[in-house]
Amino acid sequence: xxxxxxxxxxxxxxxxxxxxxxxxxxxxxxxxxxxxxxxxxxxxxxxxxxxxxxxxxxxxxxxxxxxxxxxxxxxxxxxxxxxxxxxxxxxxxxxxxxxxxxxxxxxxxxxxxxxxxxxxxxxxxxxxxxxxxxxxxxxxxxxxxxxxxxxxxxxxxxxxxxxxxxxxxxxxxxxxxxxxxxxxxxxxxxxxxxxxxxxxxxxxxxxxxxxxxxxxxxxxxxxxxx
Amino acid sequence: xxxxxxxxxxxxxxxxxxxxxxxxxxxxxxxxxxxxxxxxxxxxxxxxxxxxxxxxxxxxxxxxxxxxxxxxxxxxxxxxxxxxxxxxxxx
Numbered sequence: 001x002x003x004x005x006x007x008x009x010x011x012x013x014x015x016x017x018x019x020x021x022x023x024x025x026x027x028x029x030x031x032x033x034x035x036x037x038x039x040x041x042x043x044x045x046x047x048x049x050x051x052x053x054x055x056x057x058x059x060x061x062x063x064x065x066x067x068x069x070x071x072x073x074x075x076x077x078x079x080x081x082x083x084x085x086x087x088x089x090x091x092x093x094x095x096x097x098x099x100x101x102x103x104x105x106x107x108x109x110x111x112x113x114x115x116x117x118x119x120x121x122x123x124x125x126x127x128x129x130x131x132x133x134x135x136x137x138x139x140x141x142x143x144x145x146x147x148x149x150x151x152x153x154x155x156x157x158x159x160x161x162x163x164x165x166x167x168x169x170x171x172x173x174x175x176x177x178x179x180x181x182x183x184x185x186x187x188x189x190x191x192x193x194x195x196x197x198x199x200x201x202x203x204x205x206x207x208x209x210x211x212x213x214x215x216x217x218x219x220x221x222x223x224x225x226x
Numbered sequence: 227x228x229x230x231x232x233x234x235x236x237x238x239x240x241x242x243x244x245x246x247x248x249x250x251x252x253x254x255x256x257x258x259x260x261x262x263x264x265x266x267x268x269x270x271x272x273x274x275x276x277x278x279x280x281x282x283x284x285x286x287x288x289x290x291x292x293x294x295x296x297x298x299x300x301x302x303x304x305x306x307x308x309x310x311x312x313x314x315x316x317x
Contacts, residue, residue, distance in 0.1 A: 026297075027290050034289060035282030059293045064300065114235065124229025129262035136272045141279050148279045155277070169242075170274050176242060195238035202273040 011075045018066045026063060033076065034059075036172060037083050043160070043167045044087035046096065054090050058083045077178040080168070084182045097160075104185055107161030107193050115199040133209050147208065154204040161185075162197035169194055228256045233263045237270055 017025035034055060041051035041058075061082050069078055091097040121127050141147065155163055161183075168179045169190075180190055228236075233256050239245050240253050257264045 023294065026294060030285060030290050030293060034285035038285075039282045056289070056293055056296075060296055060300065063297050116234065117231075120229075120231040120234070124231040126230050126262045130265045130269055132265055133269055133272055136276070138275065141272075141276050147276055151273070151276050152280050166277070170277050171280075176244070191239060191242075191244065194242075195235075198238055198270060198273065201277065202269050205273050205276060206269065 011071075015066070015069065015071070015075060018063070019069075029062075030059060033079065037080065040080060040167055040172060041083055041087040043164045044084070044091045044097070045094070050090060050094070051087070054087045055083055058086050061086070073178055073181075076172075077174050077182075080172065080174060081178070081182045084168075100184070103159075104161045104183075104189060104193070107159045107165075107196075108189060110159040110162065111196060115196055115203060131206065131210060133205070135209060136205065147205070150208060151201060151204060154201055158197050158200065162193050162200075165190055165193045166197045166201070170198070228252055230256075230260060230263050230266075233257070233260070234266060237267060240267075241270065241274075 014025060014029070018029065037055045037058065038048075038051050041054045042048060045051045045054060058079070062079050065082075069075070073081070088097065088100060092100075097103055119127055119130075136147070155166060158166065164183065165179060168174045168182065169176065174182070176187060176190055179185075180187055183190075185193075233253060236245060236249070236253060240250065245253060257267060
């Protein structure tokens with residue numbers, strides 16, 4: 001959402017209730033977003049109990065500050081921004097993060113070259129065409145916890161800044177401009193972090209799919225759906 | 227004409243709507259003609275779908291009550307200083 005655009009209609013009623021101090025609206029918002037926000041906070045704090053504490057503190061900040069919310073960003077991005085601020089501050093206080101810009105730099109320099117660069121020849125063409133992922137169907141994605149969990153573990157192993165941007169963009173669906181504002185990073189750096197992270201995560205799924213085809217021994221095998 | 231590697235390098239920008247219209251046209255034209263790049267894009271899109279499929283755990287039953295109790299205490303006045311602190315944390 002661009003600056004000065006109004007909030008989406010679906011937020012307007014909720015915001016009016018929140019500003020009026022409606023307890024049912026508070027509860028409904030907590031129920032809808034708490035788990036997602038704890039997951040986001042964990043990408044900064046790593047410790048589940050700390051992330052929970054950060055998000056509970058954030059809710060207090062949200063409800064005491066809702067009167068200041070002017071709708072420049074969607075409500076959920078405004079709330080996520082509060083969580084990011086608090087989680088970052090907590091991670092710095094706990095000594096997990098010394099300097100956030102160092103974390104971004106580490107994420108940008110985590111690989112010597114773009115993941116998967118070796119798959120292309122000097123002419124820029126594929127050395128070998130990517131496999132078709134016929135097995136990775138929407139039904140499979142919903143029903144196969146192993147696939148989802150395996151990718152979740154790969155997400156945890158990403159460098160901090162890469163994990164944070166994937167969490168904000170690909171999992172929570174915030175707009176790039178909002179993420180840049182939350183993290184204080186440039187659009188260019190966001191794009192690089194995001195792309196590198198996505199390529200690495202894709203390689204993880206590809207490893208599982210290939211191992212299921214017997215083409216890549218040594219990888220965890222993704223069992224075929226019966 | 228973009229090379230396959232250039233398409234791969236721009237894949238995230240394309241998915242996020244970050245390409246300009248003329249870049250988008252070139253990108254799409256390449257995908258129509260190149261099965262390998264079309265598969266690569268499909269893989270990326272499916273990876274993101276798998277990522278989004280992980281549902282976070284719902285809050286514990288006591289969580290709502292605990293947050294609202296803290297809020298009520300703050301609003302009763304004894305925690306005015308804390309409210310000020312919360313407001314400074316948001317900025």
